Amino acid sequence: xxxxxxxxxxxxxxxxxxxxxxxxxxxxxxxxxxxxxxxxxxxxxxxxxxxxxxxxxxxxxxxxxxxxxxxxxxxxxxxxxxxxxxxxxxxxxxxxxxxxxxxxxxxxxxxxxxxxxxxxxxxxxxxxxxxxxxxxxxxxxxxxxxxxxxxxxxxxxxxxxxxxxxxxxxxxxxxxxxxxxxxxxxxxxxxxxxxxxxxxxxxxxxxxxxxxxxxxxxxxxxxxxxxxxxxxxxxxxxxxxxxxxxxxxxxxxxxxxxxxxxxxxxxxxxxxxxxxxxxxxxxxxxxxxxxxxxxxxxxxxxxxxxxxxxxxxxxxxxxxxxxxxxxxxxxxxxxxxxxxxxxxxxxxxxxxxxxxxxxxxxxxxxxxxxxxxxxxxxxxxxxxxxxxxxxxxxxxxxxxxxxxxxxxxxxxxxxxxxxxxxxxxxxxxxxxxxxxxxxxxxxxxxxxxxxxxxxxxxxxxxxxxxxxxxxxxxxxxxxxxxxxxxxxxxxxxxxxxxxxxxxxxxxxxxxxxxx
Amino acid sequence: xxxxxxxxxxxxxxxxxxxxxxxxxxxxxxxxxxxxxxxxxxxxxxxxxxxxxxxxxxxxxxxxxxxxxxxxxxxxxxxxxxxxxxxxxxxxxxxxxxxxxxxxxxxxxxxxxxxxxxxxxxxxxxxxxxxxxxxxxxxxxxxxxxxxxxxxxxxxxxxxxxxxxxx
Numbered sequence: 229x230x231x232x233x234x235x236x237x238x239x240x241x242x243x244x245x246x247x248x249x250x251x252x253x254x255x256x257x258x259x260x261x262x263x264x265x266x267x268x269x270x271x272x273x274x275x276x277x278x279x280x281x282x283x284x285x286x287x288x289x290x291x292x293x294x295x296x297x298x299x300x301x302x303x304x305x306x307x308x309x310x311x312x313x314x315x316x317x318x319x320x321x322x323x324x325x326x327x328x329x330x331x332x333x334x335x336x337x338x339x340x341x342x343x344x345x346x347x348x349x350x351x352x353x354x355x356x357x358x359x360x361x362x363x364x365x366x367x368x369x370x371x372x373x374x375x376x377x378x379x380x381x382x383x384x385x386x387x388x389x390x391x392x393x394x395x396x397x398x399x400x401x402x403x404x405x406x407x408x409x410x411x412x413x414x415x416x417x418x419x420x421x422x423x424x425x426x427x428x429x430x431x432x433x434x435x436x437x438x439x440x441x442x443x444x445x446x447x448x449x450x451x452x453x454x455x456x457x458x459x460x461x462x463x464x465x466x467x468x469x470x471x472x473x474x475x476x477x478x479x480x481x482x483x484x485x486x487x488x489x490x491x492x493x494x495x496x497x498x499x500x501x502x503x504x505x506x507x508x509x510x511x512x513x514x515x516x517x518x519x520x521x522x523x524x525x526x527x528x529x530x531x532x533x534x535x536x537x538x539x540x541x542x543x544x545x546x547x548x549x550x551x552x553x554x555x556x557x558x559x560x561x562x563x564x565x566x567x568x569x570x571x572x573x574x575x576x577x578x579x580x581x582x583x584x585x586x587x588x589x590x591x592x593x594x595x596x597x598x599x600x601x602x603x604x605x606x607x608x609x610x611x612x613x614x615x616x617x618x619x620x621x622x623x624x625x626x627x628x629x630x631x632x633x634x635x636x637x638x639x640x641x642x643x644x645x646x647x648x649x650x651x652x653x654x655x656x657x658x659x660x661x662x663x664x665x666x667x668x669x670x671x672x673x674x675x676x677x678x679x680x681x682x683x684x685x686x687x688x689x690x691x692x693x694x695x696x697x698x699x700x701x702x703x704x705x706x707x708x709x710x711x712x713x714x715x716x717x718x719x720x721x722x723x724x725x726x727x728x729x730x731x732x733x734x735x736x737x738x739x740x741x742x743x
Numbered sequence: 744x745x746x747x748x749x750x751x752x753x754x755x756x757x758x759x760x761x762x763x764x765x766x767x768x769x770x771x772x773x774x775x776x777x778x779x780x781x782x783x784x785x786x787x788x789x790x791x792x793x794x795x796x797x798x799x800x801x802x803x804x805x806x807x808x809x810x811x812x813x814x815x816x817x818x819x820x821x822x823x824x825x826x827x828x829x830x831x832x833x834x835x836x837x838x839x840x841x842x843x844x845x846x847x848x849x850x851x852x853x854x855x856x857x858x859x860x861x862x863x864x865x866x867x868x869x870x871x872x873x874x875x876x877x878x879x880x881x882x883x884x885x886x887x888x889x890x891x892x893x894x895x896x897x898x899x900x901x902x903x904x905x906x907x908x909x910x
Contacts, residue, residue, distance in 0.1 A: 513850075
C-alpha cells in the first residue's frame with residue numbers, strides 16, 4: 229500500500245471530523261463510528277509490522293510531496309524500526325480508550341471520541357514525519373486534543389492542570405522550533421535526514437542539544453520538569469490518562485532517538501552524564517515520592533516518571549560504553565561489549581512499549597474503581613478482592629508488571645537497561661536497580677491497601693465485578709503484558725538494525741580532527 | 744532425574760562446564776543415595792527436629808512453657824526474628840515514607856511548583872503591576888522613553904565596539 233502512512237494519519241483525523249458532524253445528540257452512532265474507525269486503523273497499522281523489512285535501517289513506507297516549496301518543506305513520511313512499534317502502540321491504545329469510554333462518558337460523547345481519533349492521527353504523524361517542520365506541526369498539534377480532553381472532561385481542578393500541561397510542553401517545544409530554524413539556516417533543509425548529516429561544531433551542537441533536551445525532557449518527563457504530569461493525570465479522564473502515559477510520554481523518548489543522538493552526537497556524549505544523573509534522580513527520587521501518594525492516579529503518574537527514567541538512562545548510558553576510534557571502528561570503554569550498548573538502547577525502546585501497556589492498564593484499573601465509587605483515594609478502598617475477584621486478578625497482574633516482575637513486560641526493558649548500565653558504571657546499575665525495590669514497595673503497598681485486607685468502606689461490599697467490556701479490555705492488555713514479558717524477540721528484531729544504525733550515528737563525531 | 748535419563752535431551756550442558764560431569768562420578772543410584780543419607784549429619788538433625796517437635800508439642804508441652812519462662816531473653820530474640828523485622832520497619836519502611844514525604848512536599852510541591860512554576864507566574868504579574876503606571880497614555884511620555892532607550896542602546900553599542908562603530 230503506497231500511502232499507508234497517510235491513511236493512518238488522515239483516516240482517524242477525518243474520521244474524528246465526521247464523528248464531530250454526527251454530533252453529541254447521536255452519541256451511540258458517534259461511539260460505533262469511532263470504534264469502527266479505530267479498529268480499522270489498528271488493522272491497517274498491522275501492515276507496517278507484517279510488511280516491514282527488518283534487514284534494513286532505511287526508512288520504509290516512504291511518501292514525499294512538496295508542501296511549502298519556498299522554504300523547502302515537504303510532506304515527507306516514513307518509518308523505521310524505532311518509530312514503527314510506537315505507531316502500532318498508538319493505534320492499539322486508541323481502541324482501548326474508545327472502548328473504555330463507552331459507558332463512562334455521558335457528556336459530549338461525539339466530541340470526546342473525535343478528540344481521541346484526531347489525537348491518534350496526529351501522534352502517528354509525529355512518529356512518521358521525516359521533515360522536521362511537519363514533525364513540529366504534528367508535535368504541537370497533539371497538545372490541542374489533550375488540552376481539550378483534560379479541560380473539558382477532567383476533574384474538579386481540570387483548568388489548572390490543562391493550562392499547566394500546555395504551558396510546560398509548549399515552553400519546551402519553542403526552543404526546539406528555534407533550533408530547527410537555526411539548522412535550516414545552516415543547511416537549507418528541514419529534512420530530518422539532512423539535519424543528521426549537518427556538520428556542527430561542539431558549541432552549535434551544545435545549543436541545539438539543550439534546546440531539544442528541554443522539549444523532550446518536559447515530554448518524557450524528566451526531573452525537574454515533571455510536575456505537570458501528576459496534575460494532568462489526576463485531572464484527566466481515564467482515557468486521557470491512558471493516552472498521556474501510553475503514547476504522549478513516548479514522544480519525548482522518541483525525540484531523543486530521532487533528533488538528539490544523530491543530530492548532536494558530540495554534545496550528547498559531552499552532556500550524557502548530566503542526563504544520566506537526571507535519569508537516576510527520576511528513577512530513585514520519584515520512586516520515593518510515589519511511595520507516599522494517597523491518590524492512586526498520582527501514584528501511577530509518579531511511577532510513570534520513574535519508569536521513563538529508564539528510557540533516558542538506557543539511551544545516554546551508551547556514551548559510557550562505546551566510542552568510535554580514528555578508523556571509524558566502534559571500541560568499548562572499560563572492557564564493555566558492544567552488546568551492552570545495544571542492550572541500553574533496545575532496552576529503552578522495549579521499556580517505552582512495555583510502559584505503554586502497563587501504564588495504560590494501571591490507569592484503566594483505577595478508572596474501573598473510579599467509575600464505581602468516584603474516588604481515587606487509596607483510603608476509600610480495602611478488601612476489593614471480596615467483591616471484585618476477577619478484576620483483582622487483573623489488577624494484581626498489572627501491579628506485578630509495574631513492579632518489574634519477571635515474566636511480565638515490565639521486567640524485560642528494565643532488565644536490559646540495568647544490564648547495559650552495569651557495563652557503563654556499576655553505580656548507574658545499582659541506583660537503577662533500586663527502583664525495582666522501591667517500585668515493588670509502592671505498588672504492592674497500594675495493592676495491599678486497595679485489594680486485600682478488611683473492608684473498611686461498606687460501599688466496597690456492594691461493588692460489582694467487571695463487565696464483559698471491561699474484562700475484554702483488561703484481558704487484551706494482560707495478554708500484551710505477558711507476551712512482551714515472555715517473548716519480546718519480535719519487537720527487538722524489528723528495531724535491531726535501526727538501533728545499529730542509530731548507534732553508529734550517535735558515536736560518529738561531527739567535529740573533524742577531534743579523534 | 745538429572746542422570747537417570749528422566750530429562751533426556753531437554754537439558755544440554757556445554758562441554759566446557761564440567762561441574763555436572765564431576766557430580767555424575769559420585770552418583771551411583773537413587774537407592775544408594777537413600778541408604779547413604781542415614782550416616783550423614785543432616786539426616787540426624789532432621790530426626791532430632793522431628794523428635795523435639797513431638798516432645799514439646801505433644802508429649803510434654805509444659806516443658807516448652809518452662810523453657811520459655813526460664814530463657815525469656817533468648818525467647819524474645821528468637822520470637823522477634825533477631826530484631827530484623829523491627830529494624831526493617833523503623834529504618835526502611837518509616838524512613839522511606841519520611842524521605843518520600845520530604846522529597847514530595849519540599850522539592851516537588853514547594854521548590855518546583857510553588858517557587859519556580861507558580862512563582863514565575865506571580866513575578867510576571869508583579870512586574871506587570873509595577874510597570875503599568877508607566878503607561879500614562881501621553882504620547883510625550885512614550886516619546887521620552889523611546890529617546891532614552893535609544894540613547895542607552897547607542898551608548899551600549901559604542902562602548903561595546905570601543906567607539907569604533909562609526910569609524
